[in-house]
Amino acid sequence: MATEKQKNSGRFAWFLNGIEKVGNKLPDPFILFFYLALIIIVLSWFISLFNVSFIQPGEEEVLYIKSLISVEGLEFILTSMLDNFVGFKPLGLVLAMMIGIGLADKVGLLETAIKSTIIKAPKSLITYAVIFTGIMGNIASDAAFVIVPPLAAIVFYNVGRHPLAGLAAGFAGVGSGFTANLMITGTDALLSGISTEVMESLGSDIVVTPVDNWYFMIASVFILSIVGAFVTDKIVEPRLGTYKGEAGRVFEKVTPLELKALKRATFVGIIYIAFLIIVISIPNSPLRNEDGGLVPSLFLDGIIPFIIFFFLAVAITYGMTTKKIESSRSIGEMIGEAMKDMSGFIVLIFTAAQFIAYFSWTNIGTWIAVSGANALESIGLTGITVILGFVLFTAILNLFIFSGSAQWALEAPIFVKLFYFLDYHPAFVQVAYRIADSSTNVITPMNPYIMIVLSFMRDYDKKAGIGTLMALMLPYSVFFLLTWIVLLLLFVFLGIPFGPGVTVHL
Template identity: 60%
Template sequence: MKNTKKSLFEKFLDVVEKLGNKLPDPFMLFVILTVLMVIISYIFSLFNTSVVHPGTGEALQIKNLLSSEGLQFILTSIIENFTGFAPLGVVLVMMLGIGLAEKVGMLDYAIRKTILNSPSYMVTYTVVFIGILGNLASDAAVVLIPPLAAMVFYKIGRHPLAGLAAGFAGAGAGFTANLFIAGTDALLAGISTEAAAILDESIVVTPVDNWYFNIVSVFVLTIVGGLVTTKFIEPRLGEYKGDAVEEEGHEELPNANKGFRNAVISGLIYIAIVAITIFIPSSPLTNEDGGIVPSPFLSGIIPIILLFFIIVAVTFGVTVGKIKSSKDVSEYMAESMKDMSSYIVLVFAIAQFIAFFNWSNLGTWVAVNGAEFLKDINFTGIGLILGYIIFTALMNFLITSGSAKWAIEAPIFIPMFMQLGYHPAFTQVAYRIADSSTNIVTPLFPYMVIILAFMQKYDKKASIGTYISLMLPYTITFLIAWIILIFVFFYTGIPFGPGVHPFL
């Protein structure tokens, strides 16, 4: 067999894969980072390193985690660090509702029917659109939507790999965008709040702080993804001449149409009740001036969303027969919590890392000195944000867990950018677009193997090279489109979420 010479880009991917495979799993990564931080705190304390807190003017000494005081803090705070970690409760509460909707089959049904009933001329854009919205079901969307899209494309005489690529681009690269508040919003906002507290404990990043940007992103990425598929991917693939592939079976729920209709009606009634409550005089959901920024409504958005998903999921489940008693509801919720077990384990390590980082004052030292360095080299404008986006995009080739990577970056970059006047939610937006857009091309993405398996059902010769060549155009165009969009928001003054602008 003739050996083909690898291109420079292929060699780069080989190096990235080799280095990435040597990294430990996210839990152990944070254990190692925590140990390194303990050692660094000891070294800094030897030189009596200190930093002036920009908010209070107080001189803060770098505290040694290996001192008697430090060891006492470690031993007495571990449980509180874990149970008091803001993202933990928020994400688990969100997943009680979303998980229930997934377990009763409502999310699966909604995704399937939307794609299958879409007009042929809109199929491509519908696939990308539903892929993006599918992140409500978290990683389940990455497994469910691409093969379904491939099957739909095959049925209408188009290349199935184009459908699979479009679905995967939406679900994987468009992961951060959505019309709704998703678990990702709650998770990242919690970490951002913890990081902002290094400098200012009064700043709270809420799950809706990136909502306006996310909503616009859905439509921008849908158009871009659809155009990439029809103008580049399909012409490159050409006509599909492979053998027919049997459609994978899935559970057919009785009265599913009726169940979904009832769920929509119940959801609309709930939304109407919430809306009416907001607009009544002296509403308990608004602030003293009758506004909603800030307000108990935004502060309590997670319980409000939880109740919405419970209502629509129970309505659907009862109608289709998946829920026959209240016991079924609790059992489905318990099943959704089992799916979160790996997240809970990871949070334990993340919570300790952030708590120790804050206690030692290393976070404040890095933020203040990093900000001063950037000011000294006059690198503080939108170019700084662009540089950070590119940095994070490259980091995704080594650490693919979005929450794990943000837990590493947030305690450093949020306080640093706060020193330069940037709002933590704005820094979070920059992180999200970089992390999401490169998900689908990093060799370490855990779902790459699954997508390759789906590809090989339609093309036996499909390999990692086929995968990368299909997905790279989406990554490049999504990232460029997002960068342009963040510039538009930045320069026009459009808020990224309710009351959230680039600067504090």
């Protein structure tokens, strides 16, 4: 066993142990998603027998549950299989990111950087630093799912702590804290744009801007960092016990040559960033939008290539200095080795992509969302309780629909309209949506990055399964959601603006 678990008392620990035990009895994720795809096929056929129909929010279009056991369904299954796989966005993102990050890892740059920075920090601050880094990582969008968790595991291992606790903390910061940031990001622009479109459809001149949730998100970064560190240190890591495995990478002392190479790589990295800043600052820069702003812009849309080129530049500089890169052939070989490490993830994604595509094509997810929204509206809640009901509904719905923008595009036409007639500001409704949507990101099977995190886990514990991951991440989801609800209520009752001039009511 890679882990010598401590005995845990208390109902919550007993509950988590039960989740792990039951979850680990499930089939391998590759087979599990195959079974889930079969279930969707049968379920779509069964529901379609009742001619279920509903109105598509925002488009006022009548939709039906489409059966995969039909001529149309069979055609979709056979003709979309390859497109579902190769067109699966996280697959391309992960493999592309591994070109840069994988090379940086193989030449030893990441190891030297960690040894020279994070590991030297006081141990009491490491957990906070990991959670904070994960939350701030959404500047790089989904790329943070690939970068932060494995590095966090390495850091924990080399300071004598359980690597799975580090991985869980990194994943929680990136996933459950995804919507928070100290800066305005693409998420702010995307969601506010959807909210504004809904208000325009109502004939209102209210505009939701990217900064309308800024104050709340700034506060969220620091509070969630504290809460995430508490969950890691007091719940997750004690439950894991003492790590006994030998799979972790043990860091040796930094050599003078490695330090010299790190300094050169840092210099190149600074030059690269400075060049980008200069290009962005040029009047009428093509990396800005038509109004001269950055949210949205070509720069943010192309952030992944910029990150890849950054890692390539610093990795090649480091490798050439340490003589690990002796020719252009060395670069290709090392990137190839990094890609080999992703083979398990590629296999898992094949069936996961089919399941998610089937679920979307049948309209079952949209039907669940619309039915739930109608049920919530029919309850007739008033005051802040209706907002809390909306938060809980969204958190549950996120288990079926993993995409912040897609889910908001589905919910906004329903709930922004509903709450507008109750005199709630659309930006406030948007905040309530964001905290719920982010909190359950790390426990939804619809999150494709769960597969890559699980593959990272197995580097340290070969027996780790879906149950292990769910038991690790559930405390973060629960505590982040509860903390965010309390913070939301504090902003409401203390009259704190959620952004410049944005309060609860219009």
